[in-house]
Amino acid sequence: MARNDSFEKVFDLMLKEASTKLLEEEAEQLLSEQVDEHEFSVEHKKKMEKLFKKPEKTFFITFVKRHKSLVAVFIVLAMLACVSVPNTKAIKSVFMNYIFDKNAPGTRIIFESNNSAHYTSKNVNIGFIPEGYSLTLEKGEGLKKFLNYENGEKWFDFHIKDLEGMLTIDTEGAIVEEIDINGTKALLSIKPDVKILVWSSDDYALVMDGNIDKETLIKIAKSITVLE
């Protein structure tokens, strides 16, 4: 077995070398053809700016452990969208210390926590799955879990995420409501084609989205339990 292990390691190293060589040769081919400068659309540029935006403490929501009496601070996203859509004044709704810019394609939420249990494994149980829905995609584990359920054209996703990093949600033109999920404040962003629900616990954030009706989405959310 030991021989096989080392044999496999060497083989893996050779695959790494061969993969690198293959990519280098591909690059030569790619460059053999002229690369024209493409004028990317304004919309694309804005999206990329938002994607690459570095969080700054004063501009982002910070989630901290509630029992340490720390407060969530908020972020506003770029006002670029407001500039590009002069006829629509930016309307911001403030809920739970969040500010959603209705003209911005996405709102980012930065999570921060002093909790040391970020990478502990969690078992998620969704107690209520509406009739006709089945699990079609399951990815990740622990605090990086993603589940997708579908029933024909209808679908909903569930994500659990540690409180590190950030979450960008599409709130452009959305109606945002504050609701209660088993005693925890949650944000519900409603757009014609998708609803997004975000809430958090001491060491993880929970996100649901889907095109199912609001009541069902909330019912599912309330049925979710996260076990150590």
Added chain:
Amino acid sequence: MILFSAIETEDDRKKSERLYEKYKNLMYREAYKILKNKQEAEDAVMTAFVRIINNLHKIDEKNHKATMAFLVRICVNVAKSRIKNISNQLNNEESVEENTQNTDIDYIPHEFIISQETNNTLKEIICSLKPVYQEVILLRYYSDFSVLEISEVLDEKTDTVKKRLLRAKKIIAKEYEKKANIKEKAESEVCLNGKK
């Protein structure tokens, strides 16, 4: 759309922008070849960056050529996913994979020689693999992505990625042995002819 992204440091932000500025036109060109639509191709470039942004630290900028080809591949993968739902096409393939029991260590060749020639042979074999297998091999071995990270980049289940990786390695091992046997046979024939 919900994006989980993790640009948390100035270094990460600069790196993302650098990669984007350097390769956006090339990525766009390749995406456009597939999608034939300006906006779709631009979206493919963005989605490619969304998919890699959590693993920026694994992107080695030192090897400029390999990095370029790697990013273009991710973009092409996004573009291809956009024009067709490849999952249906893969279902049959993966049901075959599920039945492939890993009863033996047949995902590494029984023997191989560490040489430039072997390296070239492996490169040719990887090149001849179906795109779905090529992608996982390159992500795993060029970029050292974990199964979970590959699943995020390709937007596939971790189980699917695991199966594809194993299947790809089996194919490579099998093909390598086939080529090695052919070569060995040819050499022994030359040797015999020489003796005659």
